[in-house]
Amino acid sequence: MATIPVDPLKIIERYGPHRSAMSGVRLSTTAEPDRLVRTHCCFCGQQCGVQLKVLDNQVIGFEPWEEFPFNRGMLCPKGVKRYLQGAHPDRLTTALERDPSAEHGFRQLAYDAAIARVAREIARVQEAHGAGAVAVLSGASLTTEKTYLMGKFARVCLRTPYIDYNGRLCMVSAGAANKKAFGIDRTTNPWSDMVGTDVVWVAGSNVAECSPITTNYLWQARELGAKIIVQDPRITPIARTCDLFLPVRPGRDAALFAGVLRLMIERGWIDQAFIEAHTVGFDQVAAYCDQWTLARTAETSGVPERSIVQAAEWWGTARTSFLFHARGIEHHSNGVQNVLGAINLVLASGRIGKPKSGYGTITGQANGQGGREHGQKCDQLPGWRDIANPEHRRHIAGIWDVDEASIPGPGVDAYELFRKIDRGEIKALLSICFNPKVSLPDSGFVTRALEKLEFYGAIDFFLNDTARHADIVLPGSLQEEDEGTVTQVEGRVIKINKAIDPPGDAKQDWRIIQDIARALDRPHGFTFDSPRAIFEELRRASKGGVADYSGITWEKVEAQMGVFWPCYSEDPQTGEPIDHPGTPRLFEPGSYNPVAKGAGPFYFPDGKARFNVADYRPAVDDADGEYPLFLTTGRVVSQFLSGTQTRRIGPLVKQYPEPRIELHPRLAERLGIASGDWTTVTTRRDSITLRALVVTTIRPDTIFIPYHWAGEKSANRLTVAAQDPISKIPQYKVCGCRVRKADSAPAYAAVLEPEQ
Amino acid sequence: MAKPQDLHFFIDPNRCIGCQACVQACTECDTHRGESMIHLEFVDRAESVQTVPVVCMHCEQPTCAEVCPADAIKRTGDGVVQSARKPRCIACGNCVVACPFGVPELYEDRQIMMKCDMCYDRTSVGRKPMCATVCPSQALFYGTREQAEQLRPMSTPVNRFQFGRQTITTRVFTMMPSGLVSSRPYVDVTAAMAEQPRERAIRLEPLPADDPFAGVEV
Numbered sequence: 001m002a003t004i005p006v007d008p009l010k011i012i013e014r015y016g017p018h019r020s021a022m023s024g025v026r027l028s029t030t031a032e033p034d035r036l037v038r039t040h041c042c043f044c045g046q047q048c049g050v051q052l053k054v055l056d057n058q059v060i061g062f063e064p065w066e067e068f069p070f071n072r073g074m075l076c077p078k079g080v081k082r083y084l085q086g087a088h089p090d091r092l093t094t095a096l097e098r099d100p101s102a103e104h105g106f107r108q109l110a111y112d113a114a115i116a117r118v119a120r121e122i123a124r125v126q127e128a129h130g131a132g133a134v135a136v137l138s139g140a141s142l143t144t145e146k147t148y149l150m151g152k153f154a155r156v157c158l159r160t161p162y163i164d165y166n167g168r169l170c171m172v173s174a175g176a177a178n179k180k181a182f183g184i185d186r187t188t189n190p191w192s193d194m195v196g197t198d199v200v201w202v203a204g205s206n207v208a209e210c211s212p213i214t215t216n217y218l219w220q221a222r223e224l225g226a227k228i229i230v231q232d233p234r235i236t237p238i239a240r241t242c243d244l245f246l247p248v249r250p251g252r253d254a255a256l257f258a259g260v261l262r263l264m265i266e267r268g269w270i271d272q273a274f275i276e277a278h279t280v281g282f283d284q285v286a287a288y289c290d291q292w293t294l295a296r297t298a299e300t301s302g303v304p305e306r307s308i309v310q311a312a313e314w315w316g317t318a319r320t321s322f323l324f325h326a327r328g329i330e331h332h333s334n335g336v337q338n339v340l341g342a343i344n345l346v347l348a349s350g351r352i353g354k355p356k357s358g359y360g361t362i363t364g365q366a367n368g369q370g371g372r373e374h375g376q377k378c379d380q381l382p383g384w385r386d387i388a389n390p391e392h393r394r395h396i397a398g399i400w401d402v403d404e405a406s407i408p409g410p411g412v413d414a415y416e417l418f419r420k421i422d423r424g425e426i427k428a429l430l431s432i433c434f435n436p437k438v439s440l441p442d443s444g445f446v447t448r449a450l451e452k453l454e455f456y457g458a459i460d461f462f463l464n465d466t467a468r469h470a471d472i473v474l475p476g477s478l479q480e481e482d483e484g485t486v487t488q489v490e491g492r493v494i495k496i497n498k499a500i501d502p503p504g505d506a507k508q509d510w511r512i513i514q515d516i517a518r519a520l521d522r523p524h525g526f527t528f529d530s531p532r533a534i535f536e537e538l539r540r541a542s543k544g545g546v547a548d549y550s551g552i553t554w555e556k557v558e559a560q561m562g563v564f565w566p567c568y569s570e571d572p573q574t575g576e577p578i579d580h581p582g583t584p585r586l587f588e589p590g591s592y593n594p595v596a597k598g599a600g601p602f603y604f605p606d607g608k609a610r611f612n613v614a615d616y617r618p619a620v621d622d623a624d625g626e627y628p629l630f631l632t633t634g635r636v637v638s639q640f641l642s643g644t645q646t647r648r649i650g651p652l653v654k655q656y657p658e659p660r661i662e663l664h665p666r667l668a669e670r671l672g673i674a675s676g677d678w679t680t681v682t683t684r685r686d687s688i689t690l691r692a693l694v695v696t697t698i699r700p701d702t703i704f705i706p707y708h709w710a711g712e713k714s715a716n717r718l719t720v721a722a723q724d725p726i727s728k729i730p731q732y733k734v735c736g737c738r739v740r741k742a743d744s745a746p747a748y749a750a751v752l753e754p755e756q
Numbered sequence: 757m758a759k760p761q762d763l764h765f766f767i768d769p770n771r772c773i774g775c776q777a778c779v780q781a782c783t784e785c786d787t788h789r790g791e792s793m794i795h796l797e798f799v800d801r802a803e804s805v806q807t808v809p810v811v812c813m814h815c816e817q818p819t820c821a822e823v824c825p826a827d828a829i830k831r832t833g834d835g836v837v838q839s840a841r842k843p844r845c846i847a848c849g850n851c852v853v854a855c856p857f858g859v860p861e862l863y864e865d866r867q868i869m870m871k872c873d874m875c876y877d878r879t880s881v882g883r884k885p886m887c888a889t890v891c892p893s894q895a896l897f898y899g900t901r902e903q904a905e906q907l908r909p910m911s912t913p914v915n916r917f918q919f920g921r922q923t924i925t926t927r928v929f930t931m932m933p934s935g936l937v938s939s940r941p942y943v944d945v946t947a948a949m950a951e952q953p954r955e956r957a958i959r960l961e962p963l964p965a966d967d968p969f970a971g972v973e974v
Contacts, residue, residue, distance in 0.1 A: 022783070022790050029786045061784055064889045075890040077780040208773035212892035219771050219893055223910055235945055237773035237805050245948040304951045637775045651783065655776055664945070665802070675802065696803050696944040 002429075002453040002469040005098050005105035008711070009751065014104035015463035016090035017643070017755045019650035026060050026084070037499040038065055040486070041079040042141070042479035043640045045363030046071065046213045047488035048079050049561075052480060052499045059083040059480055059499055069561055070191070070488070076212035077638050077655060084649045085478060086500065090462050092475040093504025106463075106473070111505040114472050115512075118430070119519035121455040121471070122158065125428040132408070135162035135417050135426045139433025140170065140364075140371030141641075142509065143484030143496055145534040147367065148382055148541070149510050149526075150432065151375025156400055156525050157517045161408035162426060164378040166434045168414040170327065171368050172377075172727035173335030174361035180336075181343045181610050183595055183603030184546050185384065186369065186491040186565070188586045189322070189358030195220045197356045198318035201229040201311075203342055204253065204328020204733075208237035209637035211326070211362050211489070221322070227314050231256065232328060233632060234662070234704060235697035244310055247699055249302030250630040250734035251619035253329040257341030258616060259297025260312045262289040264348055269316020271350025278600060279347050281611035288613045300616070302699070315345060320356040327364065327634070331732040333722040334617045341614035352609075353587030353601055363489045365641070366479070370487030373547040374538060378411035382538060383545020392545075399541040400525055413728035415440060415721060422449040430516075432459040432476065432509060437466040438642035438710045441719035441730045442685050459512055464644040465710040475506035482508045484531040485557060490584075492562035493552055510534065543569065546595065546603060551580040566593075573598070619734045620722030621684060623701070627736030629667070630702040631683060633715045634733075639708035647708065647755040657754035659709050660693040663739065664700040668692065671739055678742035678749075681705070683735055686717040689746040703739060707732070711756075712748045760882045761834065762900050765874060766913055767809060768931035771895035774798065774807030778887035778896055785875060785886055788839075793872040794887055795858065803944070809895055811887065812837060812859045812872035813917075814927035820851035820860055820871075828869075835927040836876055840869040856919040874928075910934055916963040923963070932962055 004011070025031045033053035040047045049068025053061040062083055064073035095114030096106040109117075125133050136158065138150040147165070154163035178185040194200060194217045207214050218238060222228055230239040231246040231253070239245050248256055264270050265286050275282045298305045315321065323346050329338040343359065351357035363369050374382040375396075382399075385392035387410050397404035412420065414436065420426040422445070429450075440446045450456065450469045458467035459476040467473050480499040487493045502508060507515075510531060517526035528534045532554060543550035550569035557563050563582040571578045572594040587601040587609075600607015623630045638655035640646045647653060661679050663671075673679055679692040681703065690705065690713060698704055707715040720735040774796065782792040795810040818837045821829040828844035829851060831837045840851070840860075847867040851860045860871040875885035879898075888898035897904065904913060913929035947953045 027790050029789050064886075066884075066889065071892075073884075073889045074892045074894070075777055075781070076775050076892050077777045080777055080780040080784065080890060208775065208893070212773065212775050212777070215771075215773055215893040220907065223908055233945075235805060235948075237775075237807075240805050241770060245945075247945050247948045302949065304949060306951060306953075307948070637773075651780055655780075666946075694802060696946070697805055699945050699949065 002456040002471065003451045004468055005100040008468065010103060011105045011463070011468050012756050017462070017647045018090055019653050019753070019755055020084040020088050020648055021650045022084070025055060025058065031055060031060060033060060036063055037497050039480065039497040039499065040494055041075065042082055042366060042645070043078045044211055045365055045368040045489045046211050047366060047486060047494055048075050048213055050075060050079055052083060054499050057500045059086045070490070070492070071213045074213050074216060077652060078640055078646060081649050081651050084651070085645045086480060088648055090648055091503060092461055092463060092473060093506055095475060095505060096463070096473040098471045105468070109472070111507070114474055115515045115519045118457045118472050118474070118516055121428060121457070123520060125454060129427055131159040132162055133426055134158050134160050134428045134430070135420070136160070137414060137417070137429065137431040137434045137436065138163060138165040138376045140165055140167040140368050141366045142371065142433050143482070143486055143531065144367060144370035144374055145484040145531045145538065146509050147371045147376045148374040148538045149513055149534055151380070151382065152400060152525060153513050153517065155407050156402055157520065157522045159406065159408060161378070161411035162417055162420070163376060163411055164414040164417055165371065165376045166414065166439060167365070167368060167372045167377070168728060169439055169730060170364040171361070171372050173330035173332070173339050173724055173729045174325070175372055176336045176727040177339035177343060178361070180612050181340060181347070182587070184586065185372070186586065187358070187360030187489060188352060189360065190490045190564070190584050191217045193356050193358050193585070194218065194322045196224055197221055197226050197320040197322050199227045199229065199314050199321045201231070201315060201321070201323040202238065203231040203323065203325040204330070205324065205326035205362055206232070206236040206328070206634055207362070210364070210635050212637060214362065229311055229314065233699045233702045244307060244314065246303045246307055246311060249699065250632045250702055251332055251334070251622065252301040252616070253332070253338040254334055254341045254614050254616040255292060255297055256301040256303055256308070257338070257345055257614060258289045258292040259294065259301065259308055260315065261285070261344055261348060262292045263294065263309060263312035264316040265289065267312070267316065269312065270348045274350030275348065278602070279609045279611055280606070282348070284613055285344055285611040288615070315349065318349070318351070320354070321349060321351045322358050324360045324362055326362040328733060330361070331729060332734065333620045333724050333731040335724040335729045336726040337614045337616065340612045344611055344614055347609055347611055353585065353589060355585070360489070367486040369489065369491060370485065370493065373487070374542065378413060383542035384547035385545045395544065396541060399537065402525070413723070415723060415728065415730060418446055418449040421452055424452065427453065428455040429453055430457045431466065435464040435466050435642035435644050438714055438716060441716050441732060442721040443714055443716045444686055445721065459509060460644070461506065462644055462648060464642065474512050475504070476512060477502045477506060477508045481506070482531065485535060485554070487565065491564050493549065493557055493565060494562045495554060495557045539569070544594065551578070552582070620731060621720040621735045623736040627683060627738050629737050629739060631681065631718060631735050631737040632702055632704050632733050633707045633719060634704065635708065636706045639706065641708065643708040643710065643755070653755045658690070659706050659713055659715065660691050661739070662693050662695055662698050662704040664698050665694050665696060666700045668694040671741060673741050678745050679739060680742045681718060681737050681739050683718040683720070683737045685720065688712060688714070688717055689742045703737065712746060760880060763879070763882065763898060764901060764904070765811070765885070765888065765928040766897040766904050766931055767811065767928060768895050768897065768908070768911065769806070769808045770911070770931065770933060771893040772807045772809050773893045773895070774805065775892060777890045777892055778809055781886045781890045787873070787877065788870055791870065793870060810857060810859060811896070811928065812874065813857050814874060816925045816927070819854045819856060819924070823850045823854040825850060832876070834880070836874050836879070838873050838876070839871050842868060845869055856917070856922065856924060912962060914962045918963060
């Protein structure tokens, strides 16, 4: 029974979101910390090093960690104020059980009783409807140890194929395209390689707001002479001073890349020797691009011809270069093709696998990289292995000490999982580190599906918007309450260190999962006594896979301040034990990898990279007569993902309190809208009303709404649940919409705080 | 570690991304916890995402101190202009009105003026100020003159400013882009969408000065 138990306002009254403030010991000018704990920020994929000040089991502030090489003390506002998520009035310190008769919808429950109820419900549903009637949703903000455990828990304990994770909304287009082009899925170079290049091309990445620390690398590259090309429908802070701005119409990235590549081929701005020696498939790509004449590319992409030519010339004639992209080109029903288009530009240039020349995708979540490697994806087993590959299954079955046939086959992506719930095929759900009611597109559908569940158990440290539907909520741990590893944007495995203990009945997530396994009387494989013990098994499980972590130890991570995977325990060439330092740069000439076995630097048996035809397809629910404008969505710097944490941190809420609709003055004038006016946006799914922000920094045919807010303020009520056919990423970055000045202020404005 | 007297503060608005990490970090300082001494504003959000961070420029001859009737604002021997001293400050607000950079703020509830003191607890022992440590774009940079020259070859540090007939020399430097500020600074999307863009390049002229670092009394 997963309907909201009482009026949401009553739930909000008790469980928030409320804003934390600097108060008590956190406002004291004399409080001295007991100790400083070196760890990393809990938010984005940059994973900046930071030192937390701890006093009496409370984080009371931070001190920069200037020795950590990636960020050298730098932090964004989220990293500065992250500590205010702890000791929070909304924090769940007991388990909760749904109770419509309770004033706030839930009653407290003893932890053991809550575990017993979860196990009982899972057993009941599985007995009545089969193992696959239970599903798990997990997340990429968890440590790699936890993500490994979640994948194993679904397959070994629950024996369900239905597990997927919130990286489905984030990294999968990049991952799928990297797999097709390179046979491995990781940024190729450390960010320090960016400084000193001739050209940096930033495609669909609001670096300044979504990965702020990367800005300094970008600016430093520019100081030393790099030309910066930015491809975006909005002038973001990094686009403000770029050398070439490509104001692409939302959803047209593949067309733009094809047009640029055609020019490069036509004018001889390609590395023919590299293409012949190290790639396959160029001819088909060249044939495809031939139709993308300059005029057609400009017409389709919305980028003027002069800028397409300029981009092709600068990119084509550079000696060194870096191209990186993020969700701007990936969040599309054509996301994999967009990424392949970008990769084709890199491969045609031949500038990869060298110092000062690289390619990368910017990870979104803390463990956006590690979280997509070790088996919580629906089609994956640890070590970036394939759950449908018999050899891979045998290896992992051996590590898990289970019969290979008992490991389920591939499941479905996170959105399809909700469709299965809607169709009654999945009847029970356990979620952790995922707030799909805010983060999935067409969230009205997600809500209706949730309401059909027979049982929903949620693990979280706050009662997130989706968990309001839960029958049982188990109190999980904050990042600073546990230890483990994550893999950051560069592919560097780093260590999260524990600063404090979880409060009250709250438990470290891996303990909760193991407690459920025990209560189900299926403890086999779930008797780890520490995250380190999980990591040791993960090392063995990953060995021989593409994402090989076997040579990584926590000690090595600490000593080197991070280890880039692959990192081998045995030399892949000789099989001899080695003390491998890791692999900061991929695809270097002459490098050996266990897939190519010396045939070449790329991770295919012939050692060659793949050109893939990157076909432009118009967006689903594209702007048209009835819905004539493009809606695109994204982030602001002070908020993170669905806001479960950041909408509870007072100073971050103050910085950008509520979502606003960005629109161009030409459009605003036509619609009679001024900055600050209540404005209604309507798509084929729903309408929402927010205040307008009239700015010249966006295309006049496009509006932008940040997606971090819930309920009536949620941009994902509007977005379309169209997905890429390969990666299954949702098309968040474009759909048709119409806009009008609202008749009056929305009802929520009078009753809700900005963060609610 | 460099000696405190060799370290300088450089502001480069060209790098600023408006993220407010500096503002948020400033509120963590032990001497004024909960309050930020940094001003960070959009120049004109309707037209641009350009933001400008303002810390105290630490003038050689601080106007704030000159107009203070209570002699509450002191400049240290190493050139840092301090916040108002508590027993002396009468919260008259003269300094707030007089500062050409708009830095000091009057805290009515506490009846005192407070402003940036360049994290004196940190900088006086050779550490970086909090804002310049965290700044993700390094629009706020704290380091040696040699580092600034090596890391910022495209701009010139300036520390002399003209306000009407008043010329002010400051301890803090502003980075000024050298030469023409880029041939095509696209500040609006529609210019970037057009086949014939408008040229909007501008040139900045520094005030004449032999060696800006020579002007700094350390």
